[in-house]
Amino acid sequence: MENKGENILLDIENLKVIYKTDLETVEAVNDVSLAVRRGRTLGLVGETGAGKTTTALSILRLLPSTTGRILSGKIEFNGEDLLKIDENMMRVIRGNRIAMVFQDPMTSLNPVMTVGDQIAEAIELHNGKMPKEEIDRRVENILQMVGIIPQRRFEYPHQFSGGMKQRVVIAIALSCEPELLIADEPTTALDVTIQAQVLNMIKELRDRLGTAMLLITHDLGIVAQICDDVAVMYAGEVIESGSVEDVFTGDARHPYTAGLFNSLPDLHSQAKRLKPIPGLMPDPSNLPPGCVFAPRCESRMDACEAHRPKTVQRGSHRLRCHLFGAGQAPAVGGQGR
Amino acid sequence: MSGQDMPLIQTANLRKLFKLKGGAKLHAVDGVDISIASGETLGVVGESGCGKSTVGRLILRLIEPTSGQVLFNGQDISKFDRRRMRELRHDMQIIFQDPYSSIDPRMSVIEIIAEYIFIHRMFKNKIETFNRAAELMDMVGLARRYANSYPHELDGGRRQRIGIARALSLDPKFIVCDEPVSALDVSIQAQILNLLMDLQEEFNLTYMFVTHDLSVVKHISNKIMVMYLGKCVELAPFDELFDNPKHPYTNALLEAIPEPDISRRGKQMKVIRGEVASPIDVKPGCRFAARCDYCMEICKNQDPELVEASPGHSVACFKAGSQPNP
Numbered sequence: 001m002e003n004k005g006e007n008i009l010l011d012i013e014n015l016k017v018i019y020k021t022d023l024e025t026v027e028a029v030n031d032v033s034l035a036v037r038r039g040r041t042l043g044l045v046g047e048t049g050a051g052k053t054t055t056a057l058s059i060l061r062l063l064p065s066t067t068g069r070i071l072s073g074k075i076e077f078n079g080e081d082l083l084k085i086d087e088n089m090m091r092v093i094r095g096n097r098i099a100m101v102f103q104d105p106m107t108s109l110n111p112v113m114t115v116g117d118q119i120a121e122a123i124e125l126h127n128g129k130m131p132k133e134e135i136d137r138r139v140e141n142i143l144q145m146v147g148i149i150p151q152r153r154f155e156y157p158h159q160f161s162g163g164m165k166q167r168v169v170i171a172i173a174l175s176c177e178p179e180l181l182i183a184d185e186p187t188t189a190l191d192v193t194i195q196a197q198v199l200n201m202i203k204e205l206r207d208r209l210g211t212a213m214l215l216i217t218h219d220l221g222i223v224a225q226i227c228d229d230v231a232v233m234y235a236g237e238v239i240e241s242g243s244v245e246d247v248f249t250g251d252a253r254h255p256y257t258a259g260l261f262n263s264l265p266d267l268h269s270q271a272k273r274l275k276p277i278p279g280l281m282p283d284p285s286n287l288p289p290g291c292v293f294a295p296r297c298e299s300r301m302d303a304c305e306a307h308r309p310k311t312v313q314r315g316s317h318r319l320r321c322h323l324f325g326a327g328q329a330p331a332v333g334g335q336g337r
Numbered sequence: 338m339s340g341q342d343m344p345l346i347q348t349a350n351l352r353k354l355f356k357l358k359g360g361a362k363l364h365a366v367d368g369v370d371i372s373i374a375s376g377e378t379l380g381v382v383g384e385s386g387c388g389k390s391t392v393g394r395l396i397l398r399l400i401e402p403t404s405g406q407v408l409f410n411g412q413d414i415s416k417f418d419r420r421r422m423r424e425l426r427h428d429m430q431i432i433f434q435d436p437y438s439s440i441d442p443r444m445s446v447i448e449i450i451a452e453y454i455f456i457h458r459m460f461k462n463k464i465e466t467f468n469r470a471a472e473l474m475d476m477v478g479l480a481r482r483y484a485n486s487y488p489h490e491l492d493g494g495r496r497q498r499i500g501i502a503r504a505l506s507l508d509p510k511f512i513v514c515d516e517p518v519s520a521l522d523v524s525i526q527a528q529i530l531n532l533l534m535d536l537q538e539e540f541n542l543t544y545m546f547v548t549h550d551l552s553v554v555k556h557i558s559n560k561i562m563v564m565y566l567g568k569c570v571e572l573a574p575f576d577e578l579f580d581n582p583k584h585p586y587t588n589a590l591l592e593a594i595p596e597p598d599i600s601r602r603g604k605q606m607k608v609i610r611g612e613v614a615s616p617i618d619v620k621p622g623c624r625f626a627a628r629c630d631y632c633m634e635i636c637k638n639q640d641p642e643l644v645e646a647s648p649g650h651s652v653a654c655f656k657a658g659s660q661p662n663p
Contacts (some may be wrong), residue, residue: 047522048493161612162385191384191549196593196608218522221595225602248599263527264597265552267579272556273534276527280492 009212010036010059010180015073017054017063024285028054030236030292032073033311036180036229041206041213043227043244045220045260049281050233052216056182059214060094061087077180096126099173103185105165109157115168116153119143122175138175146171147201163194167201174205181206184216199226220260224248232257235282235292242317252314254321256293291322299323343411344372345543346396346511351405353391357617364616365391367567368405370643371545373560375510378537378544380558380575382551382590386613388567389547393513396545397429398422409511427457430504434516436496440488440503447484450474450502457507473502478532494525498532505536511543518553530556551590555579560649563587566616566624569643573650583646583657586625623654631656 017029029051036042044052057063059075061082075082077098082090102108110118119139123130140150146167157165166186173181186202187195203226206213215227223230224244231241232254240247240254247257259277279296282288288295294304303309303322312324348371355363366388373379381389394400396407398414407414414425433439440449451470460466474481477498488496497517504512514533518526534557536542548554554561554575561578563571563586571584582588589609611628623629626636633655641659646652653659 047524163612191613192551192593193384193589193609194612196595197610199595200608219595220597224597224599225595244599244602248597260523261597263524265527265530265550265556267552267555267591267594267596270576273531274527274556276531277524278528280494280525 007037008035009038009078010034010214011074011076012055012059013074013076015055015058015075016071017051017058018069018071019064019067020069021067026285027287028068028236028284029058030287032233032236032238034231034238034241036212036214038179038212039210040228041215041226042229042231043223044214044216044231044233045218045223046233047218047281049235049284051236051284052233053184055233056100056184056214056216059182060098060100061090062094092126095122095178096176097178098180098182099176099178100182101166101169101173101184101186104189105162105169106157106189108169109165111157114154114156115160115171116143118168119153119172119175122172126176142171142175145174145205147197161194163190163198166190166198170198170202170205174209174211177209178211180212180214182214182216185218186215187222188218202226220264232260235287236284237292237320238311238318239293239320240318242315246315246317250317252317252319252324254293254319255297255299255323259296291320293321342374344408345375345410346371346373346545347406347408347411348372348392348396349406349408351392351395351407352403353388353395353400354403361617364567364619366395366402367619369564369567369569371396371562373511373543373545375543376537376541377559378546378557380554380561381545381547381564382549382554382561383564384549384613386566386616387564388616389549389564390515392564393431393515393545393547397431397513399431427507428510429513430507430509430511431513431515432497432500432504432517435520436493436500437488437520440496440499442488445485445487446474446479446491446499447471449488449499450506453503453506459507470502470506473506476505476536477502478528492525493521494528497521497529501529501532501536505540508540509542511545514544514546516548517546519548519550526553533557552594563590566613566619568624568653569651570625570654571650571652572643573652577647577650581650583650583652584625584654585629585631585656589628635661 012032012034015029015032019026019028032055046052058070070083116139119142120135123135123138139153143150143153148164148167187198190198217223227244229243230247231238234256240257262275263277265274277296282292290305290307291309294300301322309320309322311318311320348369351366351369353366355365357363369392381392383389395402447467447470450473451466454466454469471481479495479498518529521529537544546554546557558575561573561575562569565586571587582591592607609628614627621640622638623636623641626632635655639661641653641655643651643653644658646658655661
């Protein structure tokens with residue numbers, strides 16, 4: 001994230017998003033800055049309610065229009081601020097240059113349309129004058145690419161298994177050869193052996209097509225195997241980010257990230273008890289005044305409850321924690337494995 | 338291990354076939370033998386549709402088996418009438434996967450926990466019943482201030498604690514935990530797993546822990562059974578299963594887990610091809626044969642029997658020791 005410019009495809013700066021209802025205001029995303037480099041994969045990690053999906057929906061400007069509101073910040077895609085362009089321009093980008101894969105393949109496909117038609121629909125929409133034969137050929141190519149025999153294009157979603165449906169969804173997303181693919185928990189609804197198949201496929205296609213990816217997941221294992229960079233979100237903030245090496249094996253670690261690693265059931269350890277993070281994520285409509293993690297943090301100091309920490313940069317590694325302010329670097333528990 | 342003691346739960350050739358339209362049969366559970374000693378945990382692992390939840394429900398007789406026996410403390414409960422079955426509900430309980438849909442949204446937390454105690458008339462009056470329910474809340478780490486809250490006001494972890502408190506309310510000996518942590522975030526998942534282990538130690542509970550997640554089951558189980566399409570393919574003590582898996586499917590499951598370790602990056606995750614076959618009108622032959630790298634001719638024609646490959650470690654695979662019939 002130092003040499004800005006050329007190789008940054010998506011650059012989010014100080015994004016702030018709220019959901020406002022008559023009853024309360026939820027601060028879903030608070031001062032989030034992220035960058036996805038061209039051809040690289042950024043893993044966005046965090047637990048339910050951390051603001052991962054809200055961030056993704058903001059990029060595509062798909063927030064629920066009645067409640068969701070982007071208060072401030074910049075989302076630059078290829079140097080162009082997506083928050084400033086009009087809806088018509090946005091429609092050219094959405095699905096074409098930035099595509100999204102949602103978590104649940106069962107609900108993101110149209111049950112009364114063949115999968116071939118659904119892929120063709122996306123291609124037609126973004127390639128106005130393409131002849132029918134050309135579209136057909138592209139549909140068949142893309143199905144083959146995601147490992148589905150092209151003859152199955154005349155079948156309906158209910159005739160596909162969960163893993164196969166997710167392949168169709170990925171086929172639709174890749175059909176217009178987007179520069180950026182946002183994948184929101186693409187394998188969470190799948191069984192492990194099928195998850196491994198789909199992850200391998202995503203990895204292979206990404207490398208072959210050179211697509212940049214923003215991969216949203218709660219699974220640190222998937223991040224370790226697939227991503228180049230990581231951003232860890234907690235209660236609407238990015239509390240730690242950097243390359244996978246920085247976050248998994250670096251010498252400094254945010255106490256929340258350390259807690260996440262410790263909570264994971266470890267295949268290789270003999271220990272019976274796990275080490276959970278005590279407590280729960282704060283209510284996003286009522287965030288603590290200081291550090292958002294302070295109420296659960298074992299390394300809490302006076303400063304943590306009083307002031308919100310600033311992001312500290314160490315090379316490519318960014319941490320938002322008072323422990324790492326002013327040059328001191330106490331080691332935080334939780335070993336990388 | 339409890340030596341010669343009688344296991345608390347035992348099943349013999351437990352089978353459940355669901356009849357479908359047109360006379361086809363869905364083999365949900367196809368001859369499963371389970372034995373769980375008192376105070377121990379059997380982990381049951383497999384992918385969706387392998388019959389793992391059905392086994393749990395058959396043991397509790399929430400579904401009636403097609404054939405086979407379920408023994409509780411040595412007694413065959415499949416012949417119990419309603420009254421005796423109702424008494425038995427004191428001893429056998431279940432915790433469901435989804436804390437959102439398994440509790441009544443219109444009841445307050447304390448009412449949900451007290452419901453079973455009322456139904457089984459464990460106490461003479463309301464005050465004692467509610468006192469007991471409040472004790473249960475302490476036991477599972479639910480602050481008493483939530484007693485009059487409704488489930489929708491609580492997060493997933495707390496709702497699962499309600500489910501656990503309710504299961505404990507009748508002092509059971511045996512609890513089927515059906516994916517109790519799958520819907521929860523990792524940091525909360527670890528809290529609930531630790532709670533279940535603490536409760537087991539305190540009350541000498543026996544668990545059958547059903548899950549699709551091998552890494553979760555390792556922490557809580559004494560023995561682990563791996564199921565594939567209604568059959569047990571491997572059964573072993575937990576450490577043995579992880580150190581020395583014998584069935585190719587168990588291996589595939591272990592390989593498929595993405596590990597939070599970047600030193601293993603770059604290596605392709607080893608992936609088994611294909612998907613689980615249909616459990617409807619299953620043909621003879623190993624059910625994993627079509628996806629197996631070591632498939633031999635015999636695998637396509639004969640069912641491998643579950644055999645003890647080493648002490649305490651059983652596997653159903655011709656490659657790993659099952660003997661072909663002449």
